[in-house]
Amino acid sequence: xxxxxxxxKSFDDAMVIKDLSLVIEKExxxxxxxxxxxxxxxxLNMIGTLDFPDSGIISVDNINISKFSQREIAEYRNxxxxxxxxxxxxxxxxxxxxxxxxxxxxxGEKDIQKRVEEVLKLVxxxxxxxxxxxxxxxxxxxRVCIARAIVNNPEIILADEPxxxxxxxxxxxxxxxxxxxxxxxxxxxxxxxxxxxxxxSERIVTLGDGMIMSDELL
Amino acid sequence: xxxxxxxxxxxxxxxLILFTCILVLIIPISLVFSTVAFxxxxxxxxxxxxxxxxxxxxxxxxxxxxxxIAFLDTLDCESVSYTFDFKKKFDxxxxxxxxxxxxxxxxxxxxxxxxxxxxxxxxxxxxxYSFFNFDNSADDYISVWINKKTSIKYGIDIAxxxxxxxxxxxxxxxxxxxxSDVSGIPSMFVSFDSANSIFKHFxxxxxxxxxxxxxxxTDARRLSSELKKQGINYSSTVFEMVDDxxxxxxxxxxxxxxxxxxxxxxxxxxxxxxxxxxxFKRKYYINMLLVLGMSRIRIAVIYFIILEILxxxxxxxxxxxxxxxxxxxxxxxxxxxxxxxxxxSFAYETIIYTIFVMSFFVFLGILNLYxxxxxxxxxxxxxxx
Ligand SMILES: Nc1ncnc2c1ncn2[C@@H]1O[C@H](COP(=O)(O)OP(=O)(O)O)[C@@H](O)[C@H]1O
Ligand SMILES: [Mg+2]
Numbered sequence: 001x002x003x004x005x006x007x008x009k010s011f012d013d014a015m016v017i018k019d020l021s022l023v024i025e026k027e028x029x030x031x032x033x034x035x036x037x038x039x040x041x042x043x044l045n046m047i048g049t050l051d052f053p054d055s056g057i058i059s060v061d062n063i064n065i066s067k068f069s070q071r072e073i074a075e076y077r078n079x080x081x082x083x084x085x086x087x088x089x090x091x092x093x094x095x096x097x098x099x100x101x102x103x104x105x106x107x108g109e110k111d112i113q114k115r116v117e118e119v120l121k122l123v124x125x126x127x128x129x130x131x132x133x134x135x136x137x138x139x140x141x142x143r144v145c146i147a148r149a150i151v152n153n154p155e156i157i158l159a160d161e162p163x164x165x166x167x168x169x170x171x172x173x174x175x176x177x178x179x180x181x182x183x184x185x186x187x188x189x190x191x192x193x194x195x196x197x198x199x200x201s202e203r204i205v206t207l208g209d210g211m212i213m214s215d216e217l218l
Numbered sequence: 219x220x221x222x223x224x225x226x227x228x229x230x231x232x233x234l235i236l237f238t239c240i241l242v243l244i245i246p247i248s249l250v251f252s253t254v255a256f257x258x259x260x261x262x263x264x265x266x267x268x269x270x271x272x273x274x275x276x277x278x279x280x281x282x283x284x285x286x287i288a289f290l291d292t293l294d295c296e297s298v299s300y301t302f303d304f305k306k307k308f309d310x311x312x313x314x315x316x317x318x319x320x321x322x323x324x325x326x327x328x329x330x331x332x333x334x335x336x337x338x339x340x341x342x343x344x345x346x347y348s349f350f351n352f353d354n355s356a357d358d359y360i361s362v363w364i365n366k367k368t369s370i371k372y373g374i375d376i377a378x379x380x381x382x383x384x385x386x387x388x389x390x391x392x393x394x395x396x397x398s399d400v401s402g403i404p405s406m407f408v409s410f411d412s413a414n415s416i417f418k419h420f421x422x423x424x425x426x427x428x429x430x431x432x433x434x435x436t437d438a439r440r441l442s443s444e445l446k447k448q449g450i451n452y453s454s455t456v457f458e459m460v461d462d463x464x465x466x467x468x469x470x471x472x473x474x475x476x477x478x479x480x481x482x483x484x485x486x487x488x489x490x491x492x493x494x495x496x497x498f499k500r501k502y503y504i505n506m507l508l509v510l511g512m513s514r515i516r517i518a519v520i521y522f523i524i525l526e527i528l529x530x531x532x533x534x535x536x537x538x539x540x541x542x543x544x545x546x547x548x549x550x551x552x553x554x555x556x557x558x559x560x561x562x563s564f565a566y567e568t569i570i571y572t573i574f575v576m577s578f579f580v581f582l583g584i585l586n587l588y589x590x591x592x593x594x595x596x597x598x599x600x601x602x603x
Contacts, residue, residue, distance in 0.1 A: 050596050078511025091503050093229045105221050106512045
């Protein structure tokens with residue numbers, strides 16, 4: 001369960017999130033939509049401890065994540081959260097295997113080979129395991145990212161416009177992948193400005209001016 | 219973790235190769251300096267050290283008529299020194315000794331046994347001693363030399379057999395020569411090899427070591443260097459006067475060690491540069507690690523390990539290379555500084571010194587990296603893409 005209570009966040013005097021409260025409990029696939037600059041990324045970053053609210057409480061499974069120590073933050077990011085970004089955020093000098101394996105190296109997992117192969121199969125990238133990520137297409141890179149995001153078996157996937165750099169065919173693949181993950185019990189929070197993508201989820205939260213404009217169950 | 223280190227070595231190998239080249243220049247020079255320094259330190263190290271006799275091991279020495287005349291005290295059994303005394307049980311007045319205050323005599327006898335060697339001609343070694351009644355015939359026994367006093371006191375003559383006993387074993391020594399000395403104390407000498415055999419016979423493991431006693435520091439050093447040439451380590455050097463040479467050594471030691479430290483500190487700039495390069499070139503990657511849940515301290519440790527591997531490998535390789543050429547290098551250094559360093563050997567402690575100092579500098583460089591890591595804002599980097 002992800003619970004945001006009276007969250008405020010401002011950058012340089014500009015209030016980006018204004019007293020926002022949101023609970024994500026039953027739905028496994030939630031989209032956050034809204035105009036550019038409406039604070040979607042900021043919201044997602046705060047759930048992922050990449051950023052912290054000025055006031056208000058964010059709790060995940062009833063644990064207040066705003067109070068985390070550095071070590072707890074690291075542990076939380078590594079184990080509990082899987083990040084997928086628009087810009088992929090892969091290490092270009094590594095091959096697919098090593099990129100996917102990084103979270104496992106960090107957590108000190110033992111059976112790395114097996115686990116990486118498993119998730120790569122899941123995203124349909126197991127034939128590219130030895131390939132440099134810089135040689136892959138955007139869609140393929142994003143699939144590698146998803147593999148990396150789920151390799152440590154996190155409960156929550158935070159995807160910030162994962163299809164922003166992709167064509168419609170690849171976008172469909174990525175959204176379907178996220179949908180599958182949600183069906184398999186992961187909590188997926190998808191930030192997008194594409195309403196067609198958003199409609200594939202179970203719930204659409206629309207942000208505007210740092211506030212929730214509408215909250216719609218599908 | 220190790221996997222991340224290896225990956226990172228692979229990715230940053232350009233920088234690492236460049237730094238290895240610099241280290242290959244810095245480390246050997248500082249190694250040579252610190253080695254000479256450590257030699258000097260060793261030279262000043264063995265200042266008067268009163269040996270206490272521990273765990274005395276007594277041997278009975280009896281003459282042919284099995285009359286006990288003395289027994290042998292040795293140092294601690296683990297590291298028995300050649301500084302041992304033959305002492306008569308319960309009667310210290312008639313104690314005999316071997317070596318101790320007169321290691322020169324031992325040397326002289328060894329040299330005499332090895333026919334007349336160069337050292338024998340050295341007046342210093344023979345001053346106050348004359349050799350007579352020299353018998354080189356029978357080789358059935360381990361040979362012993364006794365002084366005139368011993369000969370008269372116990373009625374022992376050339377070719378007589380002396381028995382050394384303890385509770386279990388018995389060993390015969392044959393008097394091969396009698397010498398006179400100035401001391402007037404009954405004494406006996408055996409060669410180092412013979413002493414070795416004696417100890418072996420009685421099942422005592424010994425380290426070859428002697429205590430050197432000389433008037434001045436320089437003399438003591440010269441003697442210890444002669445012993446070293448013969449493969450005998452000295453356990454301590456006793457001298458009465460600290461002469462100029464001693465102070466010279468001491469000064470030289472500090473100067474050289476400082477020099478070596480200064481040369482190594484060039485690497486400090488290098489390690490800071492490394493930290494800057496990593497911040498610049500690997501910013502994106504480091505940020506990725508942070509987002510994926512790696513703590514800053516562990517990221518810093520990755521780079522610390524990489525630099526540690528680098529300096530340990532280069533130090534060991536440099537040490538090996540210098541070890542091989544050390545003979546030439548030491549001659550060159552001695553020549554340049556017109557310094558006669560006795561026992562000028564390659565001191566392997568220097569590699570530890572080097573690695574220690576370098577590690578300290580690496581630590582400073584990485585600390586800098588760590589502090590800078592703390593200032594990284596993950597979101598800024600994410601937005602930057
Ligand atoms: N680190 C930051 N520093 C300053 N302003 C920021 C920062 N991050 C976001 N903002 C501002 O906050 C607002 C919301 O940004 P963001 O959450 O990225 O919106 P969205 O993802 O909906 O486009 C924008 O006006 C943006 O300029
Ligand atoms: Mg955004």
